[in-house]
Structures are given as C-alpha cells and as structure tokens.
Amino acid sequence: MTAHEPLKFAYWVPNVSGGLVTSAIEQRTDWGYDYNKRLARLAEDNGFEYALSQVRYIASYGAAYQHESTSFSLALLLATERLKAIAAVHPGLWQPGVLAKLVATADHLSGGRAAVNVVSGWFKDEFTKLGEPWLEHDERYRRSEEFIRVLREIWTSDHAEFNGDFYRLHDFDLKPKPLDVPGRPHPEIFQGGNSTAARRNGGRVSDWYFSNGKDYDGFTEQVDEVNGYAVDAGRAGAVRFGLNAFLIARDSEREARETLREIIAKADVDAVEGFRSAVQQAGASTGDKRGMWADSSFDDLVQYNDGFRSQLIGTPEQIADRAIEYKRRGANLLLLGFLHYHEEVEYFGHHVIPIIREKEAEQAAREDPLVAAR
Numbered sequence: 582m583t584a585h586e587p588l589k590f591a592y593w594v595p596n597v598s599g600g601l602v603t604s605a606i607e608q609r610t611d612w613g614y615d616y617n618k619r620l621a622r623l624a625e626d627n628g629f630e631y632a633l634s635q636v637r638y639i640a641s642y643g644a645a646y647q648h649e650s651t652s653f654s655l656a657l658l659l660a661t662e663r664l665k666a667i668a669a670v671h672p673g674l675w676q677p678g679v680l681a682k683l684v685a686t687a688d689h690l691s692g693g694r695a696a697v698n699v700v701s702g703w704f705k706d707e708f709t710k711l712g713e714p715w716l717e718h719d720e721r722y723r724r725s726e727e728f729i730r731v732l733r734e735i736w737t738s739d740h741a742e743f744n745g746d747f748y749r750l751h752d753f754d755l756k757p758k759p760l761d762v763p764g765r766p767h768p769e770i771f772q773g774g775n776s777t778a779a780r781r782n783g784g785r786v787s788d789w790y791f792s793n794g795k796d797y798d799g800f801t802e803q804v805d806e807v808n809g810y811a812v813d814a815g816r817a818g819a820v821r822f823g824l825n826a827f828l829i830a831r832d833s834e835r836e837a838r839e840t841l842r843e844i845i846a847k848a849d850v851d852a853v854e855g856f857r858s859a860v861q862q863a864g865a866s867t868g869d870k871r872g873m874w875a876d877s878s879f880d881d882l883v884q885y886n887d888g889f890r891s892q893l894i895g896t897p898e899q900i901a902d903r904a905i906e907y908k909r910r911g912a913n914l915l916l917l918g919f920l921h922y923h924e925e926v927e928y929f930g931h932h933v934i935p936i937i938r939e940k941e942a943e944q945a946a947r948e949d950p951l952v953a954a955r
C-alpha cells in the first residue's frame with residue numbers, strides 16, 4: 582500500500598431497520614432486500630469497493646428488525662459484479678471452522694469478493710438471551726484473536742492445526758480453499774474497536790483495523806498505536822485502516838450543518854440514553870477506560886458509531902479536503918453511512934469522489950514531479 586494508492590470507500594449496509602441515526606428525522610432508507618440490492622448496484626457504479634453488513638441478533642435502542650449479516654452479504658454479492666461484501670460476525674456465536682467454510686463457499690460464488698468483520702461484541706443481552714456466556718471485555722478480545730488465527734490457518738493450510746484456549750484444530754483440510762485472488766492471501770479480515778485490546782488485535786492479527794468516528798488526532802493516535810503493535814508482532818505495515826464517518830454532503834455548508842442539527846434535535850432520547858448506558862458499561866469495562874464510546878457525548882451517540890466525529894459534513898470540496906487529510910494520517914478506506922442512501926451514494930460518487938481523485942493526483946504530482954510530467 583503506497584500513499585499514492587487511491588482512497589477506498591465502503592458503506593454500512595442498512596440491513597437493520599431504523600437507518601443509521603437514532604432520530605425521527607426522515608430517513609429515506611429501507612432495511613429490506615429490494616432497497617439494498619439496488620443500493621449495492623448503485624454503490625459499485627459510484628466508486629464504492631466494499632459493503633459492510635452489520636450483525637445484530639435482537640432489537641436494541643432502535644434496529645427493531647435485523648437481517649442476518651452473512652446471508653445478506655451473500656445475497657448482495659450475487660446481485661453485484663465488483664462490490665466486495667464484508668459480513669460482521671461474533672466469535673462466541675460462530676464456530677470458526679463453520680464460518681471459514683461458509684466464507685470459502687461465498688468466495689467461490691462471488692469470484693473472490695467475500696470478507697469478514699470480526700466484532701468482539703458490546704451487547705450482553707445478545708449473548709445471554711441466546712444462552713451463551715458473556716465473557717469479560719479482554720477475554721472477548723482474546724477469543725477474537727484466536728478466532729482470526731483459526732480462520733487464517735484454515736484458509737491457508739492443508740493441515741490446519743491450532744491449540745488455543747477457545748478453539749482447536751487437528752489436521753483439518755478445507756476443500757475448496759477460498760479463491761486465489763491476486764493481492765489477497767485469503768478473504769480479508771477486518772476488526773475494529775477502540776480499547777487497547779482491540780488495537781492489539783488490530784496490530785497482531787487483522788488485515789484491516791476499523792476505527793469508529795474520530796477527529797484527526799483521535800484517528801492518528803489509533804493508527805500509531807496499532808502500527809506499533811504490528812511492529813511488535815513482526816507485521817510492520819501489514820495493517821490497513823478504515824475510518825467510520827456519517828457523511829452529510831450538500832451543495833452548501835449551511836444545508837449540511839442544518840441537516841446535522843435536525844438529526845440531533847429529533848434524536849430518540851430514550852433510545853440514545855439506553856444505548857449510552859449499555860455501551861459505556863461495555864467500554865468502561867476495559868481496565869484502561871478507553872473502550873469505544875467511553876467519552877462519547879449524547880450528540881455523538883445519535884450516530885451509534887460516533888460517525889459525526891469525523892466531520893465529513895459540508896460541501897463536496899470541504900469533505901474532500903478532510904478525506905485527504907485522513908488519508909495523509911493513514912486512512913486507506915472511509916466507511917460511510919448516509920441519511921438517504923440511494924440519493925446520497927450517487928451524490929457522493931458524482932460530486933465528492935471526483936474532487937478527492939483530483940486532490941490525490943495533485944498530491945502525487947507534488948510528491949513525485951515525474952508523475953506530473955506524464
């Protein structure tokens with residue numbers, strides 16, 4: 582990955598009801614398949630490389646209905662030609678060998694476009710209502726690290742072996758293996774969070790580290806720390822970074838700001854407060870008190886992944902400037918949510934991405950005059 586590689590874009594698949602903000606503002610977004618199929622096609626035609634399906638098993642503070650992430654991702658893969666689908670999965674609810682098999686099949690059915698986001702979980706009820714134990718925060722991450730190691734071992738070895746505290750493999754040979762795709766040793770493995778445990782896993786085992794919405798310094802701090810863990814693990818430079826943002830691009834800054842103001846003014850206060858108490862208990866449960874959401878304000882939590890904090894809010898030019906700055910600070914990908922998906926994914930593709938590409942070309946030319954001469 583070089584600084585000259587174009588910034589990539591992913592979108593949050595609205596596979597749960599209620600949209601991406603916990604607000605009564607109008608959201609022209611639908612969690613059903615027909616809407617999502619059209620969205621996926623629009624996205625791949627408008628510069629998006631990835632679609633991230635969320636995993637949620639029960640309603641919580643909105644999201645009354647939820648489509649399952651791996652099956653929904655597969656459906657989107659079959660409805661598209663180039664888009665890569667990332668399915669969020671919980672260690673603790675999946676046996677990793679079964680998931681490895683499912684993803685290998687999805688990879689064959691889609692020409693090598695399957696990926697996973699290993700989420701360690703914040704929602705205790707989801708586990709306890711299914712009768713599964715809810716591990717302490719850092720134990721969840723220790724299990725996730727093993728889970729990722731097991732996936733990689735199964736996908737790459739003909740005699741997969743693993744002897745861990747949570748999982749074991751004995752001379753397991755997955756057939757077929759995932760497709761052999763240039764530039765990718767196996768389906769990509771994403772993982773995210775904010776706590777020390779999440780960052781450590783990012784550096785030690787993930788292909789991609791997802792950051793929640795962050796300002797510039799908050800993002801830089803994570804990139805530096807995750808890269809440090811990667812160096813310690815002998816994986817210098819191996820981790821790529823995605824940053825979450827709720828994007829509001831409008832013709833004028835005033836319109837964009839007004840939309841943000843209305844989202845927050847119409848927030849579902851009970852739902853946001855309920856979410857705040859659940860996740861801050863989950864985040865604060867880390868010894869160092871810096872789990873995701875530990876310092877989020879009410880306004881931040883109206884977008885449940887702190888998406889306003891990245892401030893991709895304004896005119897296309899303003900957003901492109903911030904995107905370039907995040908890229909300079911190590912972002913390889915922006916993970917985006919929108920209020921009105923169909924319309925805004927197209928608007929982003931038509932009005933924002935071209936400016937980002939112009940700025941990338943200018944930057945490349947400044948850094949390498951030979952490029953300018955070409």
Ligand SMILES: Cc1cc2nc3c(=O)[nH]c(=O)nc-3n(C[C@H](O)[C@H](O)[C@H](O)COP(=O)(O)O)c2cc1C
Nearest residue numbers: 635636669700701702703773774775776779872873
């Ligand atoms: C980009 C991103 C996507 C996530 N998607 C999900 C999801 O679909 N389902 C879920 O239960 N948790 C999801 N999480 C939450 C993580 O599993 C984890 O609980 C959270 O990041 C708390 O992290 P921390 O305590 O390590 O800071 C996501 C986190 C990030 C950053």
